[in-house]
Amino acid sequence: MRFPRLSSRFRAILMAGTGAGLLLLAPSVQAQAPAPTVEPAAVVAAPAGSGPGLWVVRDADSTLYLFGTVHVLKPDTAWGTRRVDQAFASADEYWFEIADLNNQDGVVPLIQAKGLSSQRPLSSLLTAEEMADxxxxxRTVGSTAAQLDPLRPWLASLQLALASIQKAGYVAANGGDQVLHARAAATGKPIKGFETAPQQIGFIADMSEEAQLAMLRSGLKEFDQAEAFLDRMVTAWSTGDVDGLDSLIGQEMKAESPEMYAVMLTRRNQAWADQIQTLLAGSGTAFISVGAGHLAGVDSLQAQLEQRGVRVERIRD
Known part of the structure; x- marks a missing residue:
């Protein structure tokens, strides 16, 4: 089946990481609808299929679980499985992309420094037709092109993407990392992060203007296609269809923007693999949760680890 295409910005937000950092960018968008409360001990309904993929890395005295999440989900999305619950409960510590999802230190100054440009407004970079689009x-999210005009292309693109996602019924409070963060906090065990929110924002803000404009233009063309595509993407994730995720996320992103693919996926997977090797040199059990896009494809986190001689095994019921 051929899936409809959707721009790299949606893939980056949903599954390629940057979840917490980028979701902090649009408080005005998120405030349009109240986010549901996530109960730390709440049981997530099981999916119809086998459930999202779960992998494990082991040596003589270490066990590291790798689990992929979607950063925004609908309230009724089913994804819980017994194997994930058991792995999570067995952990001595928890690793996420960001240790504290609510910590916005450094975010606002970074947006002001890299998200605004009075010298190169969008109207000087886009055609009249593109500005009309x-x-x-x-206007579908209560704004105007004039209000977005001072934004750099990356920030304008993400504002529109986040608005489309929320209009489709997807919210951050239901995201897999939000749910697992709450559960981890309830255990009182250590919570650690691979990155910070400013780092995540910087990854995309520091892309070339050409790549940013390509992302914005693609998003404008596909603005109304979000819900159907996101539903298909989440279905692939929640049923453990890793090849489907690679096709929808990694392969499409690489074809559309090789620069964004390298920035958002490959380089971060390499850095995380280095950190995981350090964890493996220690001892104990850790549950590692990152965007699901990082765990699919030829440049996945598992592939990066295996290139370093680390054996990664998928856990199946």
Whole structure:
């Protein structure tokens, strides 16, 4: 089956990481609808299929579980499995992309420094037709092209993406990392992060202007296609279809923007693999949760580890 295409910005937000950092960028968008409360001990309904993928790395005195999440989900998305619950409960510590999802230190100054440009407004970079498309999309979320004009292309693109995601019924409070963060906090065990929110924002803000404009233009063309695509993507994730995720996320992103693919996936997977090797040199059990896009494809976190001689095994019921 051929899936409809959707721009790299949605893939980056949903599954390629950057979840917490980028979701902090649009408080005005998120405030349009109240986010449901996530109960730390709440049981997530089981999916119809085998459930999201879960992997493990072991040596003589260490066990490290690798689990992929979607950063925003609908309230009724089913993804819980017994094997994930057991692995999570057995952990001595928990690792996420960001240790504290609510810590916005450094975010606002970074957006002001890298997200705004009075010298190169969007109207100087886009055609009149593209500005008209931007205005049409912006008005569906209570804004205008004139209000977005001072934004750099990356920030305008993400504002529209986050708005589309929320309009489709997807919210951050239901995201897998939010649920698992709450559970981890309830255990009182250590919670650690591979990155910070400013780092995550910086990854995309520091892309070339050409790559940023390509992302924005693609998003404008596909603004109304979000819900159907996101539903298919989440179905692939929640049923453990890793090849499907690679096709929808990694392969599409690589074809659309090799620069974004390298920035958002490959380089971060390499850095995380280095950190996981350090964990493996120690002892104990850790549950590692990152965006699901990092655990699919030829440049996945598992592939990076295996290139270093680390054996990664998928856990199946």
């Amino acid at each position: 931007l205005d049409l999309a912006a």
